[in-house]
Amino acid sequence: MKSTGENIKIDGIDKEILRFLMEDARKPVLEIARNIGISGAAIHQRLRKLEASGLISGSKFIINPKILGYTTMAYIGIYLDKAMSNPVAVKELAKIPEVLECHYTTGNWSILIKVLCRDNEHLMHVLNKHIQQIDGVSRTETFISLNQQIDRQISI
């Protein structure tokens, strides 16, 4: 269970700690301690507090999809039939491994998704053979990311 997040106070030291770990989750606490000039134990205490608050939701290894040959990223706006139950469509989308994000959105579309494919041909296949096949999907609009210039988390 996650914390409620109420009453969380983050001071400058907390922010420094978080900034280090957001860059590199495996950075040793003692190394951070040396950098910011307090003891490892103090950092450890603060991390426990931050975890308990729910602010830290985990850590991940980031893998570079290009090395695996995945070089085509695209956003796809999806129009769903009015009668369609959106959650059912989302469940189907979740089965497509190339779909990395899925949002209900305001505006033109019902759903906006992010997909990662090897190349344009692969993207076309995912669109035609998987996404368009989902019941309720009437039309899609695809925006291929030619180049991602910024990719970061919230700034602390």
Added chain:
Amino acid sequence: MKSTGENIKIDGIDKEILRFLMEDARKPVLEIARNIGISGAAIHQRLRKLEASGLISGSKFIINPKILGYTTMAYIGIYLDKAMSNPVAVKELAKIPEVLECHYTTGNWSILIKVLCRDNEHLMHVLNKHIQQIDGVSRTETFISLNQQIDRQISI
């Protein structure tokens, strides 16, 4: 400098290791070792190989923006004047901390960005006072994410 990524061969054991660490970057190597039935040293060797290949581009603590009161995520399509130098606009966008992603895209817009704000009012402020102020930005289309249903990395 990153590796070229050529000649990278990932076998089933590598994939198992990566799957564990993509879920939790701080999982001890020895724990993974017990799970998949080889020695810690072997995992360590493989990780060094995977890092050298460039497949692993690092690790990050994931922080939960909701705890900090950031609950409004939106995608914004940006139309730039034809004469505008896009890289200059991107440089300005990078200065706006609420902008988390920025892509050059095919299709209607020049640029698609993802922003994270505290609420709709904050989003409006970022749009009017920061994004619209950038030289060359002529028009924007905003899609607020009502609910993110899927958020994951490439499946290994």
Added chain:
DNA sequence: GATGAAAATGAGCAGGG
């Protein structure tokens, strides 16, 4: 490639200010 063991480093806890 994988292994086990040794050496180096870090994590986590207790006691105290």
Added chain:
DNA sequence: CCCTGCTCATTTTCATC
């Protein structure tokens, strides 16, 4: 809230298979 000192766990290396 922070520190020091201690113990235990983990990482990292290395000789060997």
